[in-house]
Amino acid sequence: MKKQFFATIVVSAMLALAAGSASAEMKKVKIGTEGAYPPFNSIDPSGKVVGFDIDIANALCKAANFECEFVVQDWDGMIPALQAKKFDAIIAQMSITDERKKVVDFTEKYSKTPAKFMAPKGQKFDFSADGLAGKVLGTQRATIHENFMRDNFPKSDIRVYATQDEANADLAAGRLDLVLADSVALKEGFLKTTDGACCELVGPPYTDPKWFGDGAGIAIRKGEADLVDAFNAAIKKIRDDGTYKKINAQYFDFDVYGEPAM
Amino acid sequence: MDTSVITNNIDRFVSGTLLTLQLTAVSVLLGLCLALLLALARISPRRFLWMPAYAYIFYFRGTPLLVQIFLFYYGIGQYFADHPDIRAYLQDLGLWTYLRNPYPFALLTLSLNTAAYGAEIIRGGILGIPHGEIEAARAYGMSRLLMLRRIILPRAFRIALPAYTNDVVFTFQATSLVSIITLMDLTGIARVLISRSFAAFEIWIFVGAIYCAISYAILYGFQLLEFRWSGHLRDRPGTAAKPAVATTVLVR
């Protein structure tokens, strides 16, 4: 870490088109991920990022012949950090939404799972704006889930957290009535742990593209079409050659890709 | 530079600023009461009084406020999660609807924190009182309590006011940390708006300017107070110039 200090403080002007030049070296791509969204991405005791997103990212990099390096970034600073060029691509279950498309480009989706509410066991709710009036709803800041709740449940008390884990912890502590997040992240990342014994998934699955977009894609800065194309080709390749299926099977007993792309 | 996200959300910035100010005011008041008790305990010759006060002050001044906020909010949250019976008990007392919110925890942590700094400042003020004044009060036959009320505390506050002013500004600025436990103060509002508009630069500059303006308004307000309290120390009433806005904030 300390050695990096003097090395990286140097301002390096790099041509983004460098990849197009005739160099035979592998293109270096920095990948931003959160490391706090199990089972997709989290940090293990040795300090390494692990999870489905990480394995997929590694497979994509191999397929695209990129030399990849992971950068851990908190969720609400993910897009600003991409714009600040702290990394070149986001692989962190970021949903492809119109709002985000205004500021970044996306590849095709690499997974798609619905959002669901989670509540303490044995409670009934009426999932309408009036039905949840006055209820305390929690989610992660700067997510599609936050946007969805703010737009659809304006009469509820909405609390936003830096990480999904913190929202889950507050649901377990009884401070929240409901948590909205990706159903797989909730189920695999929380409900299957000992602390998850308190709670269960409730209500309908939410997939409305207006808020939830077209699945999770890889976000890339505007104007870097080469990188988008390269990742798209790589997604197709690992889908076709069975790599994706193998990774999928390591984490889930169902297909997280959702319905096939057109 | 796109400022529409600021102009369109002025009402939210106002509500955030109000929460920030409210948190500052309440935690400063609560903190001051606690600081007073702590300072008196700290200067007491009795071991069972000064030792806990010393430990308290040392812990809260020796650790970062951010850690204290995490510790109180999520640490106690873990306790709630592990002991649903405690929750049920608090519910029976009618306290749970209040205690499940982040607000009381933010207030608690900020108050406990500022109390530790305030206690040291007040102690400094008390130690700064010329010994003769206390001897004179004793010679008058004042009781300890009367002496405290009439001589020691008013005098100590006046001596401690400049340092205490700094501490109020620090507490005001420290409230920006409560967004981490989901409160929608000025910083919290900024973070939420940035997450959807991505106008990080514009919003942080604007929010920074609001904090800056209020910080110096607080400093100026306290200096007016200091000016009024020091009336008897000036040569002739009315001749001294009003104080200029101070730019000196000491390190906490």
Added chain:
Amino acid sequence: MEGFIDLKGYGWTLWAGVAITIEVGICAAIVAVIMGLLGAWGKLSKSPVARTIANTYTVIVRGVPELVLILLCYYGLTILLQRVLSLISGEDVRIDINPFSAGVITIGIIYGAFATEVFRGAFLAVPKGQIEAARAIGMSRILIFRRVLMPQAWRFALPGLGNVWLVLTKATSLMSVIQLSELLRNADVAARAVHMPFTFYFLASLFYLGITILSMLGQQRVEAWANRGVRRA
């Protein structure tokens, strides 16, 4: 520590965090001292431009919460700087500031403003007559600074700088919001991963307390050493 509390394999990350906290603290303190000297020089300068710059610097830094400054610098300023440089050069400019450097720079700049006041006070505390005397025997300005001003100002500045250091090390905890794996960040990651917030945050607070205690002991020794030649009344 692992002996009586099961930290589920995350105990070592706290020690690693302590190391980063101290490293970032020391580097930031160096930046702060440099900024402080520059700031004090600006404030005491005869040039109105230097005075205005130095005053603006301290006014802004002290008026805005650290967290806001950190977020502004980390996300806002990098983007702005890149846009400006790209516009000038016409090329795609990339400024890679990792969290460590960003932390060192922002914390250094923030506490540089406090160090400015410390140094200003220290320089003013050197009796004017001494500087006049030095001038009278024909010393150059640089020589006066090196031989007369600095050796004494250091001593006057030490208690204030010690205070800045104590506050600065605690402020490094704010770097956790920009993903620097310092003590609080690592405690936070561990607390969330194994759902033991109280344990990890409390241990983190004890580590900070330890750093504070060691710093205070160090401060006492340094001050005693610096004042070794001073007669006590």
